[in-house]
Amino acid sequence: MNMNEKTDMNPLAEQVLDRIRRQEDLLRCYISYDIEAVRKQAASVEKKIKDGEFRSPFAGIPYAVKDNLCTAGIRTTCGSKMLEHFVPAYDAAVVEKMKAAGAVLIGKTNMDEFAFGSSTETSFFGPTRNPADLSRTPGGSSGGSAAAVASGEAVMALGTDTGGSVRQPASHCGVVGTKPTYGVISRWGLIAYASSMDTVGTLTRSVEDAATLLDVLVGEDERDSTSLPHPRPGFREILNSDVRSLRIGIPADLIDAGVSDPVASSLETAAKALKEAGAIVERFEIGLADYLVPTYYLIAMAEASSNLERFDGVKYGYRTADPASLSDLYQKSRAEAFGEEVKRRIMLGTYVLSSGFYDEYYLKALKVRRLIKETYDRAFCKFDCILTPTAPTTSPLLGEKPDPISVYESDLFTVSANLTGCPAISVPWSRDEKGLPIGIQLMADVFCEGTMLRAANALETLREVRFYE
Amino acid sequence: MNNSYETVIGLEVHVELSTATKIFCGCRTDFGGAPNSHTCPVCTGMPGTLPVLNKKVLEAAIAVGLATGCEITRVGRFDRKNYFYPDNPQNYQISQLYFPICRKGSVEIETKAGKKSIGITEIHMEEDAGKLYHAEDGTSLVDYNRSGVPLLEIVTEPDLSSGEEAVAFLEKLRTMISYLGVSDCKMQEGSMRADVNLSVRKPGEDLGTRTEMKNLGSFRSVIRAAEAETKRQIDLLEAGEQVLQETRRFDEASGTSFSMRSKEEARDYRYFPDPDLPPVVVSDELIEKIRSEAPEHREARILRFEKEYGLPEYDCKILTETKTLGDFFEEAALIAGAGDGKAAPTEENVSSSYKKVSNYIMGELLRLQKERGMDEDEIPMSPEHLAELIRMTEEGLITGTVAKQIFEVMFDKDCDPRAYANEQDLCILKNEGVIESAVDQILATETGPVAEYLSGKEKVLGYLVGQTMKALQVKADAGEIRALLLKRLKDRSE
Structure with a gap:
């Protein structure tokens, strides 16, 4: 390394590149990264900072982006063979914002194929390892982003959360995972999984970083008709850890549906700590516990089956060699380039939208979704935040390959925030007997990120277990 | 044709709106331009892109709805119609099935049979597809310039009873829409296309099984297709056979139609609300604004x-x-x-x-x-x-x-x-001498007609005026020539 280059570089970027050099071959957080490009980028940003062009707190900060968020000129694969060589001509809205803030893009992180999964193992590019235990998965689908932040291969990362894909890997890796209210961050450039629930989220080392990052990312975007302005932005400024008189509810029926012992006791100690800090913590029945996961998957798969139709081998992406006909081109291209879980979801989604089944499945799921929304609306009249674990267990071993249904069921605590559009955050709280991180989830009413971040910040302050050296 | 049957026709009319930009992106809609030059990531279905409704399309749809006496849906939705075909870059078309923008209107038509009110079932907004070009070597190319051009689909009740009535309806619709200025409705250029749904029955009976003929591109083919299909269905029924519910294509050259796909082969479009587009909320103010700004009909x-x-x-x-x-x-x-x-x-x-x-x-x-x-x-x-x-x-x-x-x-x-007349020397000759000598010339050469006139056949005067005009290359005033001729002839008869 050239000495001059080194002095031009942000020390943080240098540290991050050093970590990547030492660990990336083992961890596999990234699908694509380019150290030389990062170095150039960092040097140019550094110059602009000195010239006073960048004043954002993120100027020069190295960050990672999940590989389903488009980056102009950098391939964006969605963890799929289908898009192995796809290079978008445009940046996702969130990438534009990070660029404008002067943040330095390290690379594109690994993920479950098209964000369909909870372990990052369905990626065409192979699994990412959990930095807390290399034999385990980092969770998913934003597993690469969570592992990169936990291992120091990025200072912060962008992920996407459709059913818990930011919060669950955050919990498994021991970082803060934040999913804001649906619509407050533009989805422009986010390759859709389930459009009515897809939300860009953040993976950070602290709640304060999350608040600061959200301040950069939120805002209405005319390119996304479902985006809205946040009525109460400025999260960093109002952030404190005062939880006195904050009403926190624990949905007993959800917890009783089954969590591992270490997770249950982690929730208890978190509740106790919050109570001691002055919060009013109560157990209550939320209702509809059995309907959350089925409703989520029906809607998500239906939307996914349609969203993934554009990957057909005609315009971009993988195309089979020598198709015999148009339908052969479609069938082979998709059969050869989509993985098993993608095919499963496309087939199930296609089924529930089919004539004769639409009313019975999809329409019914929409009705139940409305009931769930009403249930949570009522709960948020009584409580400022709902406290649960983020995941029922700590991170599973790599290659365990549990049956799909039990994988889907492990989303019990996270899907309600997506079905209702509410914000939710996972904060690392404790470790199990093996030292694996356990995250606690706080969920708040729509647009109540301020309150949610305050409670999360309190947890972070009260936490007795250390997560970063 | 067997007169004991009556024909029942309903139309689905596609009208291409003449907005400057496409329905869900900012690309231009004008014809021409190199293939794929009026495209962007949205209308080519690139990953991560999102549709945004063009407000002008909504306003045009409401204007047509108001002109056809429709109810305007206050909270409408867009739905995805899913089918795989390369002209459709997302492999779903954004259309409206469950809550179309307009419903329950009517249009009055007038034919030889008299006035008749034709019910409008619904009007919905949707996007057009791209164009496929099949080369001789077996490869196909796609041009997405038309992809995302806004369309209105106007669906009528089965209130029409002949091809003539269908055309009267289409003509009326075309006039209404072009007066609104939202489309030029040119059938030959494809900015207006009609699908004809037709069945036959004996008066008083329930509706018969219908067939659908797709994409008729001229008034003439609507009439011919309706006639041919009516005859085909009656012949089938008279022969004791059944009409199958199917989609047919009318061949303009042969004047006959052939089956494209039967009901069993009908595609399952798996319509569902498009989660990328929020509900289309129409306020009283917007309707009033469109009503008050509607151009003269x-x-x-x-x-x-x-x-x-x-x-x-x-x-x-x-x-x-x-x-x-x-x-x-x-x-x-x-x-x-x-x-x-x-x-x-x-x-x-x-x-x-x-x-x-x-x-x-x-x-x-x-x-x-x-x-x-x-x-x-x-x-x-x-x-x-x-x-x-x-x-x-x-x-x-x-x-x-x-x-x-x-x-x-x-x-x-x-x-x-004016310039042309001067240049070509077409202005009236003001020089009396020229006219006089032309008259004298005619009187001298046309001795026969002159004699006839003098013998009392006054009709011949017109001929003589005409001949003089001709000699003057029509550049003189006929009245002046006539007066002069009369004067000279009078002189002679005296």
């Missing part, structure tokens, strides 16, 4: 033309058949009526100018349009030139016959009539 214009230009109803109906023609008339009439700016025109002069404009349009312009095989909307000359031509006749500069000659040149070349 044809019926109102007929009445206004009668009143403002003092024209007979017959003229007004013809002049308003298309909005373009009415606009042309009005511009020419206003210029012609303003006079030459030297003296204030009298009321009498003005209204005679209006009538002259109308006469030129009804007589010459429409004839030439037809002869040149042009579209009704195609007027290749400027209204200023027509007004100028009329002024020249009023000034006595050219004869009526010459004016008609010049009109034809103007129609083809849009030239300035």
